[in-house]
Amino acid sequence: MPQPTDFSFSVHATDGAARTGAISMPRGKIRTPAFMPVGTAATVKAMYPEQVRDLGANVVLGNTYHLMLRPGAERMERLGGLHRFMRWDGPILTDSGGFQVMSLSALRKLDEKGVTFRSHIDGTAHHMSPERSIEIQGLLGSDIQMQLDECVRLPAEREAIEKAMRLSLRWAERCRVTFGEQPGKALFGIVQGGDIPDLRIESARALADLDLKGYAIGGLAVGEPQAVMLAMIETVEPHLPAAKPRYLMGVGTPDDLMQAVSRGIDMFDCVMPTRAGRHGLAYTRHGRINLRNARHAEDTRPLDEQSACAATRDYSRAYLHHLVRSDEILGMMLLTWNNLAYYQELMAGMRAAISAGRLADFIGETKAEWARAEAERAA
Amino acid sequence: MPQPTDFSFSVHATDGAARTGAISMPRGKIRTPAFMPVGTAATVKAMYPEQVRDLGANVVLGNTYHLMLRPGAERMERLGGLHRFMRWDGPILTDSGGFQVMSLSALRKLDEKGVTFRSHIDGTAHHMSPERSIEIQGLLGSDIQMQLDECVRLPAEREAIEKAMRLSLRWAERCRVTFGEQPGKALFGIVQGGDIPDLRIESARALADLDLKGYAIGGLAVGEPQAVMLAMIETVEPHLPAAKPRYLMGVGTPDDLMQAVSRGIDMFDCVMPTRAGRHGLAYTRHGRINLRNARHAEDTRPLDEQSACAATRDYSRAYLHHLVRSDEILGMMLLTWNNLAYYQELMAGMRAAISAGRLADFIGETKAEWARAEAERAA
Numbered sequence: 001m002p003q004p005t006d007f008s009f010s011v012h013a014t015d016g017a018a019r020t021g022a023i024s025m026p027r028g029k030i031r032t033p034a035f036m037p038v039g040t041a042a043t044v045k046a047m048y049p050e051q052v053r054d055l056g057a058n059v060v061l062g063n064t065y066h067l068m069l070r071p072g073a074e075r076m077e078r079l080g081g082l083h084r085f086m087r088w089d090g091p092i093l094t095d096s097g098g099f100q101v102m103s104l105s106a107l108r109k110l111d112e113k114g115v116t117f118r119s120h121i122d123g124t125a126h127h128m129s130p131e132r133s134i135e136i137q138g139l140l141g142s143d144i145q146m147q148l149d150e151c152v153r154l155p156a157e158r159e160a161i162e163k164a165m166r167l168s169l170r171w172a173e174r175c176r177v178t179f180g181e182q183p184g185k186a187l188f189g190i191v192q193g194g195d196i197p198d199l200r201i202e203s204a205r206a207l208a209d210l211d212l213k214g215y216a217i218g219g220l221a222v223g224e225p226q227a228v229m230l231a232m233i234e235t236v237e238p239h240l241p242a243a244k245p246r247y248l249m250g251v252g253t254p255d256d257l258m259q260a261v262s263r264g265i266d267m268f269d270c271v272m273p274t275r276a277g278r279h280g281l282a283y284t285r286h287g288r289i290n291l292r293n294a295r296h297a298e299d300t301r302p303l304d305e306q307s308a309c310a311a312t313r314d315y316s317r318a319y320l321h322h323l324v325r326s327d328e329i330l331g332m333m334l335l336t337w338n339n340l341a342y343y344q345e346l347m348a349g350m351r352a353a354i355s356a357g358r359l360a361d362f363i364g365e366t367k368a369e370w371a372r373a374e375a376e377r378a379a
Numbered sequence: 380m381p382q383p384t385d386f387s388f389s390v391h392a393t394d395g396a397a398r399t400g401a402i403s404m405p406r407g408k409i410r411t412p413a414f415m416p417v418g419t420a421a422t423v424k425a426m427y428p429e430q431v432r433d434l435g436a437n438v439v440l441g442n443t444y445h446l447m448l449r450p451g452a453e454r455m456e457r458l459g460g461l462h463r464f465m466r467w468d469g470p471i472l473t474d475s476g477g478f479q480v481m482s483l484s485a486l487r488k489l490d491e492k493g494v495t496f497r498s499h500i501d502g503t504a505h506h507m508s509p510e511r512s513i514e515i516q517g518l519l520g521s522d523i524q525m526q527l528d529e530c531v532r533l534p535a536e537r538e539a540i541e542k543a544m545r546l547s548l549r550w551a552e553r554c555r556v557t558f559g560e561q562p563g564k565a566l567f568g569i570v571q572g573g574d575i576p577d578l579r580i581e582s583a584r585a586l587a588d589l590d591l592k593g594y595a596i597g598g599l600a601v602g603e604p605q606a607v608m609l610a611m612i613e614t615v616e617p618h619l620p621a622a623k624p625r626y627l628m629g630v631g632t633p634d635d636l637m638q639a640v641s642r643g644i645d646m647f648d649c650v651m652p653t654r655a656g657r658h659g660l661a662y663t664r665h666g667r668i669n670l671r672n673a674r675h676a677e678d679t680r681p682l683d684e685q686s687a688c689a690a691t692r693d694y695s696r697a698y699l700h701h702l703v704r705s706d707e708i709l710g711m712m713l714l715t716w717n718n719l720a721y722y723q724e725l726m727a728g729m730r731a732a733i734s735a736g737r738l739a740d741f742i743g744e745t746k747a748e749w750a751r752a753e754a755e756r757a758a
Contacts, residue, residue: 042701046708071676071701078677079697087693278708297450298457314466318458322421322450329425329657329708 007144007186007213009245009266013355017237017264020354023214023245026184027083027143028090030058032245032266033350035257035343036093038274041066042086045274046329046336049087055309055337056344059091059144061269064136065100068126069119073139081141093269094142095249096133096175096190099151099218110150112167130174134187142185146216147175149190154224161194165203168192168218176210186213188247194219195228197235204239215240216247217265226256233263254283254346258363261350273343277336280324284312284342285366286373291335295377296321309341386523386565386592388624388645392734396616396643399733402593402624405563406462406522407469409437411624411645412729414636414722415472417653420445421465424653425708425715428466434688434716435723438470438523440648443515444479447505448498452518460520472648473521474628475512475554475569478530478597489529491546509553513566521564525595526554528569533603540573544582547571547597555589565592567626573598574607576614583618594619595626596644605635612642633662633725637742640729652722656715659703663691663721664745665752670714674756675700688720 004024009032011021023030037044037052039060044052052060062082067073071085079085082092098115101108105117105126114129128136130148137145149168152161172189179187189207193199207215217236220229233248240246247267248260257268273283280292284303289296299317307313311334323331346366353362383403388411390400402409416423416431418439423431431439441461446452450464458464461471477494480487484496484505493508507515509527516524528547531540551568558566568586572578586594596615599608612627619625626646627639636647652662659671663682668675678696686692690713702710725745732741 041705041707042698043707043709046712048709048712070705071697075677079679079695085695085698085701087698298454300458316458316464318450319421319464319466322464326420326449328420328422329711330422330427332708333425333427333712 004184006183009214009243011242013357015354015357015359016262018262018350018354018359019264019266020351021266023091025091025143025186027092028058030091030267031351033257033261033347033354034058034267035347036061036267036269037340037343038063038269038271039086039088039092040271041070042082044336044340046278046332047274047340051337052088052340053090055341056348057090057340059093060088062086062092062094062140062142063100064094064097064133064140065104067094067140068097068128068136069121069124073136077139077141083141091143092141093144094137094140094146096146096148097128097136098133098148099250101128102151112170114148130171131178134175134178144186144188144214145175145179146188147172147190149192149218151192151219151222152194153222154195154219154228156194158196158199161192161196162199165192165194165199169203169206172207172210172212176212188212188214188216190216190218190249191236191240192219193232195224195232197232200232200236201239204236208239208241212244214245214247214267216249216267218249220248221251221256221270226259229256230259230263233260233265237264254343255367257343257346258350258366261354262359262363273339274336277339278332280331280335281339282320282335282342283339285345285369287370287377289317289377291317291320291324291331293321303338307338307341307345309338309345311335311337312341383563385562388593388622390621392736394733394736394738395641397641397729397733397738398643398645399730400645402470404470404522404565406471407437409470409646410730412636412640412726412733413437413646414726415440415646415648416719416722417442417648417650418465418467418471419650420449421461423715423719425657425712426653426719430716431467431719432469434720435727436469436719438472439467441465441471441473441519441521442479443473443476443512443519444483446473446519447476447507447515448500448503452515456518456520460518462520470522471520472523473516473519473525475525475527476507476515477512477527478629480507481530491549493527509550510557513554513557523565523567523593524554524558525567526551526569528571528597530571530598530601531573532601533574533598533607535573537575537578540571540575541578544571544573544578548582548585551586551589551591555591567591567593567595569595569597569628570615570619571598572611574603574611576611579611579615580618583615587618587620591623593624593626593646595628597628599627600630600635600649605638608635609638609642612639612644616643633722634746636722636725637729637745640733641738641742652718653715656718657711659710659714660718661699661714661721662718664724664748666749666756668696668756670696670699670703670710672700682717686717686720686724688717688724690714690716691720
């Protein structure tokens with residue numbers, strides 16, 4: 001098959017609001033619904049890039065904030081771009097940097113022009129405007145770029161949420177102008193509006209009018225209950241163009257993923273599987289297992305003997321327990337690997353279930369096995 | 380070929396005092412001179428066991444002190460032994476635990492019977508006698524076991540060195556009795572005597588009389604200059620049985636290995652390649668490279684484009700520099716992998732050179748390339 005020269009999205013099957021399909025672009029195909037492992041600082045932590053690819057991940061996420069500070073955007077361009085730097089040939093999505101400016105940096109000041117902040121690494125001063133964010137993402141070589149937005153932590157007052165949503169809309173337009181026409185690459189807009197339905201709808205409609213290549217829902221998984229997050233997805237979904245991919249940013253647990261997919265989400269990213277893997281937590285077909293717990297000390301069973309992932313299938317829980325208790329790097333390597341494998345397996349399971357028109361059954365079976373195993377562990 | 384049922388050592392070629400050959404035992408063949416990666420707490424830090432094997436390592440070392448404290452010797456036996464626990468099918472050599480009792484534990488008290496100490500992890504009290512050390516190594520399932528000895532840090536007075544050497548000899552005899560006859564496994568004695576030639580010779584001769592399966596030289600690389608270490612090897616070597624393997628414990632730099640091999644040493648272990656890999660240091664054909672140094676920030680060359688190791692050949696120095704500066708786990712993974720690959724490559728190079736009768740040339744060429752590359756970096 002000839003390599004596609006442009007960015008396109010096609011839906012192959014639907015099941016209720018859920019859909020499965022693929023994004024095609026010059027660097028490869030992204031099967032959806034897709035989970036994107038997070039490669040914050042040009043590395044999916046504790047994983048070789050070949051392992052990430054072999055798990056079936058089609059796309060990884062890079063964090064603009066981290067990369068602009070180290071190694072730096074212009075330096076990255078001189079080095080041949082992020083793909084070459086981190087040895088990832090497939091598509092890369094980069095966030096705008098805005099979220100981490102707000103959560104990690106010091107002395108930030110936000111106005112219409114953008115945001116001024118100091119690096120959390122060395123205190124140097126930086127300015128990020130919508131235009132500079134797109135410029136940086138271009139220097140990195142990102143395939144899917146995100147608009148700069150303002151994300152409000154919930155709970156928050158309507159006035160603050162509305163102000164941030166409208167600013168994000170104006171920034172979306174400025175990002176669109178800066179991005180221009182880049183065949184084979186995509187700029188995504190980000191729906192804001194907190195937990196307020198009419199603001200979410202206004203944001204979604206205004207972004208849809210900009211005719212971007214895809215749409216993210218931002219400002220969720222920032223402290224609100226899962227029910228609020230799901231309600232916001234249901235509110236927004238009818239107002240997003242059905243022919244464009246929908247990306248729920250920063251989400252989430254395996255259950256979050258299933259609930260969001262069944263409400264029409266196509267793409268996810270989250271640090272949860274990688275971060276949990278560095279803290280002794282395993283996500284498995286049998287639920288979430290805390291390897292630090294003494295109950296595993298003499299358990300010679302693997303996490304899941306039916307898994308295709310060596311970390312999951314070949315190492316005993318007793319050994320994983322020992323590695324976690326001993327703060328051994330191999331423990332982090334194996335649990336991160338296991339967790340990303342499980343997340344990819346879950347996405348593949350959902351894609352197959354949607355194609356077969358049985359997503360609800362798949363979700364029910366998955367949760368039943370979590371509950372069964374959890375009860376067994378509690379017994 | 381049928382699996383050997385006993386432990387045997389054969390020398391295939393010699394070149395001056397250097398020799399190359401193989402240890403055969405039921406769990407596999409160890410080509411000598413051999414470098415044994417250190418798997419302190421049942422893991423060669425930051426490496427999957429398959430990677431260690433694929434680098435050509437035939438044997439790994441486990442630390443009795445660490446393993447007796449966590450997960451515990453009796454627990455390890457219940458779990459099926461160290462090989463199964465850490466997924467290493469080849470031979471495992473364990474130290475006696477004595478060295479780390481003296482360097483890591485608190486409130487240690489040493490007498491004729493053995494050593495009493497408190498765990499550095501949780502302060503629990505433990506006793507280690509020669510008999511218990513061998514018992515623990517048996518519970519772990521170790522293939523090559525080391526006698527308990529007392530190792531004196533240099534510089535030290537003759538009286539202290541002599542006392543420790545004689546105690547170590549008495550403990551060797553007790554370990555031999557406890558070990559008994561174990562076909563397919565081996566107990567090694569440890570030559571002590573500090574930097575005092577007549578004590579070293581006395582120790583070596585007395586141990587040779589015990590007719591053990593192999594002999595280690597202990598108590599070196601404990602703070603003395605390289606010249607002292609090499610002089611002690613030269614002193615001891617003529618008094619060790621030529622038909623038994625000789626193991627220099629805890630050594631060393633690539634140059635140490637070459638100097639010791641040319642003086643008749645067959646086996647080594649050292650944390651240097653793994654520890655250095657976690658601190659941004661790469662051992663390569665081009666010498667030791669500190670990846671933390673800013674000079675590497677835009678260097679797109681790999682550590683060695685001719686290497687068979689992916690870590691060495693496929694990742695740019697700029698990327699490794701970035702990972703090290705960012706304290707990324709992948710940086711430790713890649714540099715550990717590189718370092719162990721280089722150590723194994725160096726040993727393979729020496730084995731081939733000895734077979735070809737050109738070890739001195741090999742050492743000269745290796746050091747010339749280090750010097751050339753070092754001068755280039757300094758320019």
